Structure formats: C-alpha cells, structure tokens
Amino acid sequence: MKKKILRSGRPLLAALIALSLIFQSGCGFKDIDKRIFVLSIGIDHTDNEKKPFKIILKLAVPSGSLKQSGTKYTYLTKESESLASAIRLLKTHVDKEIDFGHAKVIVFGEEILHHDLREVMDFFIRRRDIQRVSWVAIGTPTAESILKAEPASEMAGSHALFNLFDQNGVESSYIVSTFLFDFRRRVLERGIDPILPNISSSKDKMKIIVNSSTLLANSKKPLKLTPQETKLYNLMSNNVQRLDLIIKKNKLLYTVSIDSAKTNFKIITKPKHRPVIKMDVTMEGIIEESNQHMDPQKLNLYSKHASKEAEKNITAFLTKLQENGADPLGFGVRYEATRLHTKDTFKEWKKLYPEMTFDVSVKASIMSTGIVE
Numbered sequence: 001m002k003k004k005i006l007r008s009g010r011p012l013l014a015a016l017i018a019l020s021l022i023f024q025s026g027c028g029f030k031d032i033d034k035r036i037f038v039l040s041i042g043i044d045h046t047d048n049e050k051k052p053f054k055i056i057l058k059l060a061v062p063s064g065s066l067k068q069s070g071t072k073y074t075y076l077t078k079e080s081e082s083l084a085s086a087i088r089l090l091k092t093h094v095d096k097e098i099d100f101g102h103a104k105v106i107v108f109g110e111e112i113l114h115h116d117l118r119e120v121m122d123f124f125i126r127r128r129d130i131q132r133v134s135w136v137a138i139g140t141p142t143a144e145s146i147l148k149a150e151p152a153s154e155m156a157g158s159h160a161l162f163n164l165f166d167q168n169g170v171e172s173s174y175i176v177s178t179f180l181f182d183f184r185r186r187v188l189e190r191g192i193d194p195i196l197p198n199i200s201s202s203k204d205k206m207k208i209i210v211n212s213s214t215l216l217a218n219s220k221k222p223l224k225l226t227p228q229e230t231k232l233y234n235l236m237s238n239n240v241q242r243l244d245l246i247i248k249k250n251k252l253l254y255t256v257s258i259d260s261a262k263t264n265f266k267i268i269t270k271p272k273h274r275p276v277i278k279m280d281v282t283m284e285g286i287i288e289e290s291n292q293h294m295d296p297q298k299l300n301l302y303s304k305h306a307s308k309e310a311e312k313n314i315t316a317f318l319t320k321l322q323e324n325g326a327d328p329l330g331f332g333v334r335y336e337a338t339r340l341h342t343k344d345t346f347k348e349w350k351k352l353y354p355e356m357t358f359d360v361s362v363k364a365s366i367m368s369t370g371i372v373e
Helices: 002-022 083-093 110-114 117-126 143-147 160-165 180-188 227-236 296-323 331-337 345-355
Strands: 035-045 053-060 073-080 097-099 105-109 135-140 195-201 208-215 223-225 243-249 252-268 276-290 357-368
Touching: 035 110, 035 143, 053 083, 053 143, 073 083, 083 097, 083 117, 105 110, 105 117, 105 143, 105 160, 110 117, 110 135, 117 180, 135 143, 135 160, 135 180, 143 195, 160 208, 208 227, 223 227, 227 243, 227 252, 227 276, 227 296, 243 276, 243 296, 252 296, 252 331, 252 357, 276 296, 296 357, 331 345
Parallel strands: 035 097, 035 105, 105 135, 135 195, 276 357
Antiparallel strands: 035 053, 053 073, 195 208, 208 223, 243 252, 252 276
C-alpha cells in the first residue's frame, strides 16, 4: 500500500518542481554584448595613507573586425583603501559588466614590494573569477606604465604580455614565468622564496622589455637579478632547456647554443663534515658563433671548456644567493622533505644554509661546430 502511495505521489512532485522553476527570477548569465573583458590588472602603491592602493584595468574594446581602425583598449584607474572597493567603484565607470575571466596578467608596481604582499595577494586568491594560472610580474617603475604600453606588434583583442610568458609566442631563457598559485605558495611556504619577472617599457610606450627578475627573500629586501643571473636561475630550476653559453679561452671566443639541459641537486650532511649542496648539470648543444676557426676534431676539448665555464658561473650565482639569504630553488623545502621532520627541522636548515659549500658538476656535450664547412 505504501509503495502505491509513493508511486502515485511522484507525478505530483514532478509537477511542483516544474511550477517552481517558472517563478525563478532568472540566472546570472549576461550576453557577451553586455560584458567588457579585462586583459590585465595593475596594482600600484600611492603615498595617500587613506587610499594606499591604485588599481589599473586594461580592457579590450570589442570591434567588428581586426582590420577596423580605432582604439583597441581602454583603461580604468581608481585609488581606494582596498582593492575590492576600487573594483566596485570602477563598475560604475562603464556601461557593461567587468569580466575578469580573460585576465591573465597581474602586474605589481615596484613600490608594492616594500609592503606586505599577503594583503594584496589575498584579494586575487579569494575571488573565484581570477584565474590561478594568471602570470604575476613587477612593473618598472609602475604597473600603470606597463599596462598602458601598446607595442606595435600587439594585435587587437590580444595582449603582448600573454605571448611573453606563455612560451608559445616567445621562447627565451631570460624570461621567468610565475603563476599566481605558485607565487602564493612561495610567499607562504618556508624554504623557497618568490621570484618575479621585471617588465619595463620604452619612453614612447611602443616596446616592452622582459629580461631580468627580482627575488623576494623573506628576511631581506628585494634582490634584483641581472639577465645572466636570470638565465642561470631558469637553467637550475629546469624552467628552460634552450639557452646560450659564452666561453672565453685565451683569444678564443665562442658561443654554444644549448638545445637540452637538465639539473639535479641533493643536500649532503654528514657528522663532522661541512654540509654540501651537490648539483649535477647536463647539457647538449652546438657551436653557434666563434671568432676563430673551430676544429671538429676538438669537440671534446671545447666541451671541457664549456663545462668549466658553466661550473664557474653557476657556483658564483649560488654563492650570491647564499650571501643574500635567498633561496628561489627550494633548497630548504628539499632539506625538510628528506629529513625526519621535527619542530626544529627548519631551524636546523636556517643554521646550515650560510655554512653550505657548493659542489657543481657540469657535463657539457658539444655535438658539432654547426653547419660551417
């Protein structure tokens, strides 16, 4: 009897659900012609204590054709006591809904680095419409100057910074690509420091340059890395496989184009022995340029010269990081992960790192002298 009652009640239940859907107020979907899309977000720090944050939005202006002339972008700027309130106010400046779904680049002005980054980062992490795979960078001198730069090669509806960081348009060992989720992890995690690419623009705003980076060590002020040091970081972090290596030996000067590279390291601690970070690097490539004739029979000799030059450069870079208390490669994380964890494990690492020696071994293999005959 109960089964019959339940079966007879199912059509009634379905009818009630259908009727309830009729009285729904509607969903939050908006047509594309009612939206305006943000390409990148800039954050600068002002001198106004009441309104310390300045947010800049670069928005794509829709057009019927890529060949259509006219303005390709528009910009919204607002100073406020918080990023959230600035966004709310900026919504009143346009006749469309501001959509962050396509925003892939977040640029911090240099002055932001001297303040608590967690406060700024909190806004981007909490919002569900901000992509965690957005790239984070530093704008020199300000984020606004970078976002308002429009290179001649930039197409309508696109963004030059996208091609610089996604490694599809530009493949360079001088460019560091840092995702928002990785930046947050590095800011909060012990034993690894955040690193961000530096972006600068020409005076006429027609060119964007990205070939250096900045380390944000937790205990000291930001440490700027030169293009060569940025290239070495990318090599040791396995972020790139293609790079160039310049070798000087007496009057001989030649450049090796590295086509593949791989780096491994381990931390060795033994009682009554000084702790060592042993790093092994393997690379293969060809000679790309030379100021003298290169003998194909001496490839082994050229490879030895390249190995020694790379060992010297890497050791000098690691020593600089150690002297500045910076650890972008995650030596501290590796130490904690490979030791029996206690509450004092990280304290032990903080004491060991300044005493570490570096044993760098590079095996460079030059495969040919190029196609010169």
